[in-house]
Amino acid sequence: MTKLLATTALASLMATSAFATELTVGAANVSSYLDPGRDHSNVGSQFYYNAFDTLIAKNHDTTETEWQPGLATEWKLIEPTIMELKLREGVKFHNGADMTADDVVFSLNRMYQADFPPYQVRARDRLENFEKAEKVDDHTVRIHAKRPEPLWETLLNLQQVMIIPEDYTKSLAGDPDKLEHDDFEAFSLKPVGTGPYKVAEFVPGQTVVWERFDDFWGEKAPLDKVTVKHIPETASRITALKTGEADIVTNIAPDQLQLIENDPDMKAVGSATALFHVMIMNVNHPKLKDARIRQALSLAIDRDTLNEALWGGKAVVPSTHTLKEFGELYQPELTTFEYNPEKAKELLKEAGYDGFEITYDTAPGYYTNGLLAAQAIMEMWAEVGINGKVNVQDKWSGNSPDMMTRNWSNPMYFADPFGCFGVMWAPNGPSESEGRFNTDEDYAKSWEQFRYSGDIELRRAAYAELMERIKQDPPMLPLYRPYESWAMKTNVNWAPKPGHIPYVLDFRAGSISFN
């Protein structure tokens, strides 16, 4: 008996000291809610991949498109608009329930047939083509699209269609057998998924704690526990690394990198984030109706200098609205945007620009370097004779008819031009519906081909046509892909993977190790 006790004590000692791996992350922002369906914010994107799975998974080690089995093991088109998927068997949710076809149908239809406004809003731009999901048997589902869909895998790999449990969700609020809006609201405070970590604790805006989920269907999580704490101040985040209170910290400003690189206890990793900071121009503002004036506003901006001065040259300045994450649809050979101050001057002269004031709206701190870039742009405009003025305000002005120009961002919500340019600049999309961008039949036709053609070459050609339209009558200018950094203790090996959407904190097997 004594021997048994001693062995048990020894075993538990070893389990806690030798094998326990815990990690603390200091994050600049922590979400107010955790529901992958309703969220597409940069803050939220950090938190879903560890705890939730999609039907179709993706190799995130590369920017090439490589689909892998996820919660579905096989999928095939049985009709041009119907995909049949075989579900993985033996998958458990964090609450212990088995994942069945019912859960999958429930999760998909909560988006495809949404009547909960936060889901409706999120589904509209990217899932419009999906009619419904239906159960065939316990491990087979069919998904019906309205018309043939060239992006099946891409759109089944979205954060918004991660799988959640049906019975658990329904039981949360009100009648346990009925689905109410409050069930979804309650879910977002007590999220349950199938991923390698379960959300063990969530204090909105403050803390997310993940613990290893031992019944995970795939390779087990490498960490026992990860605690993400909200540390709003950059200086405090760096200090927390130094004192050992954090192992990894997020959102390190470019001007702090030197400090970290000079310290033997810390290191930084970074990447040019898959999103563009853009300048938007209101094509319907009475004074900006002449495309030549907007072309001049764009041609006058020396984006390479902005990159050097504000990002230490680490941001990426694009020639067109394209990202290398788009795989076969990456088209860096197009030149839609360039710096040409002489041409800007000519165009202004032709358009008869008389020196009227052009405002550029920016929030004081929403985008990293946003205000500094705005001020530098005013100087560049002045060089070609444009009378610009920065207008600092907190409020979103993109829907105001008085807005002339302002900054904005175009994130890559999924790895296809449809998931970046497509979300923001579709016919009747956000930009057009806010009244600062117009499309016509020709644009819509090119758009159709770009969105729905099954032929990659035709999609590329259509995208080039759209970019030419943007060039001729510019509603925006992508400034750069900002450079985002994470800092960590020297013994931690972690880096954002190139195949993810921006900001994902990926601690799955193979994503993190220690020296």
Add this chain to the structure above:
Amino acid sequence: MLTYVLRTLLRMAITLFLIVTLVFFATRLSGNPVDFVLGEGITKEDRDLLIAYYGLDSSIGTQYLRYLSSVFSGEFGLSFLERRPVSEIVLERAWPSLKLLLSAVCFTLVVSIPLGILAAIYRTSIIGSVVMVVAFLGYAVPSFIIGILLVLIFAYTLNWLPVIGDGTALHFIMPTLAISGMLVAAITRFTRNAMLDVLSQDYMRTARAKGLPEWIVILKHGLRNASITLLSVVGLQIAALAASGSVVVEAIFAWPGIGDLLVRSAILRDYPVLQFGVLSVAVAVIVINAVVDIAYAFADPRIRLAKG
């Protein structure tokens, strides 16, 4: 006495009503939550859909009346973003802030009253001057500068103290020092001045003439009388600190308090949280003032009798 209490209560009610109204309209002027986090990259129609979902589509007058009637029935609503009662959210955050405030007040009283007495007794010597210079510095340097300096020295360089959160007693040291700086400076100066007033009074001479030891003269006859002035000053300072002082310090030390909550709710336009948060702080300030009033009465029999 009853009319006095009733009048005080009425005044409190009017103050709270004004605060509720002011916060309601001030937040609405600055845009709505859909314009910020919730609305990036969505169409105008979808924006309207969300605005309606959060009940922000009716006229501002209707919203105000609806809000007032719910406040009177004790309902403060749900957070837009977290969808749980704002009272729950604010209470969760109030306790860490209160702990920090109490810690700062205790520290301040323990440090600044002896310092003030010292400065008064040795007003002509170097000790008095040094105390006053230090007090002046404490008053002039903002709390976030003190906070960042402390972090730089004791956490970043020496690695003696933790910098994040409120987990252990050690976590309290730096934030307490940071928010106490101004308070210590103010109370030290007021203690000195109050003591100086008292020290020159006739009863002090009488006390000494009776042959009492000097420390009894100072503490019993001097401090007791000086405390009347001090009480109201301490009360005002604490109230000011509760209302505003800790927002920046909470950000530096990632303190899970109400200051951090208010800043976040303001940025995200989470009106229900902001409204209830500001209201709670206002109630706290009013309560502190009331407590000081009562304590004042106890310290000075003349007030107690006059108000009776």
